[in-house]
Amino acid sequence: MPQDLAPGQLLARGAARHLAGHGFACIEEFVPAPGLRVDVMALGPKGELWVVECKSSRADYLSDAKWSGYLDWCDRFFWAVDADFPQALLPAETGLILADAYDAEILRMGPESRLAGARRRALTQKFARHAALRLQALRDPGAALEPR
Numbered sequence: 023m024p025q026d027l028a029p030g031q032l033l034a035r036g037a038a039r040h041l042a043g044h045g046f047a048c049i050e051e052f053v054p055a056p057g058l059r060v061d062v063m064a065l066g067p068k069g070e071l072w073v074v075e076c077k078s079s080r081a082d083y084l085s086d087a088k089w090s091g092y093l094d095w096c097d098r099f100f101w102a103v104d105a106d107f108p109q110a111l112l113p114a115e116t117g118l119i120l121a122d123a124y125d126a127e128i129l130r131m132g133p134e135s136r137l138a139g140a141r142r143r144a145l146t147q148k149f150a151r152h153a154a155l156r157l158q159a160l161r162d163p164g165a166a167l168e169p170r
Contacts, residue, residue, distance in 0.1 A: 029078035029104075032123035034061050037074050037102040040119070040126035046072070049153055054095040054145060058088065062102070065149050071095070071137060074119060076102045083111055095145065098132035 027035070031050070038048035045067035052063035054073075062074035073096040077083040083101075093099055100117030103109065112118060117132025137145070159165060 027123075030061060030076040030082065033076035033078060033102045033104060033121045033126075034074070036121035036123050036126045037076065037100075037119050038062055038064070039124065040121070040128070041072070041074075047153070049149060049156070052149070052152060054092070054148070058091055058095065060092055060095070063096075063149060065146065069142065069146065070097045071142065071145055071149075072098045072100060072117075072132070074100045074102050076121070077107065078104065080108055080111065083107075093135065095137075095141075097136055098134055100128070100132050102126060 034050050038050065041048055041062075041064045046064040048062050048064045050062055051059055053059050054063065060073045061076040064072040064074065066072065073092045075086070075089055075092065077086070089099075098117055100119050101112050102119040102121040103112070104122060105120060109118065115133060116130075117128065118130040119126050120129050121127075
C-alpha cells in the first residue's frame with residue numbers, strides 16, 4: 023500500500039476505480055459549495071452526480087457533523103468504508119460502498135434524490151472546470167492555477 027496516502031484517500035481511490043468501471047468520472051476533494059468538501063464527487067454517464075464520503079474508522083465517522091449537508095449537492099450519497107468498519111453505525115437510508123485501496127463494491131445503493139436542473143448544470147460546469155484546471159496544473163506545475 024502506498025505510504026504517502028492516508029487511509030481515507032486509499033478508500034477514495036478504490037471507490038473511484040470502481041465507479042470508473044461503471045462509466046463515472048471522479049474528482050477527489052471537491053468543493054460543491056463554500057464550507058463543504060466531499061471526498062469523491064462522481065459524474066455519471068447520464069449526468070448523474072454522486073457523493074462518496076470515505077470513513078476509515080469509527081472516530082472518523084463520529085467526528086463528521088457535516089455529511090448531511092452534502093445531500094443537497096448530489097443525486098445519490100454513499101459512504102465508502104473498509105471491511106473492518108462497523109457498518110451498523112451508518113444510516114440505513116444512505117448508500118454503502120465496501121472499498122480498499124484498489125477496488126470497491128456497492129453493497130447498498132443510496133436512494134435517488136434528483137437535483138434541480140439549475141443546480142445540476144452549475145455543479146456539472148464546476149466539476150468540468152475543476153477537472154480541467156487539475157489536469158492543466160499536472161501538465162504545467164509552474165502555472166498559477168487554482169481550482170475554485
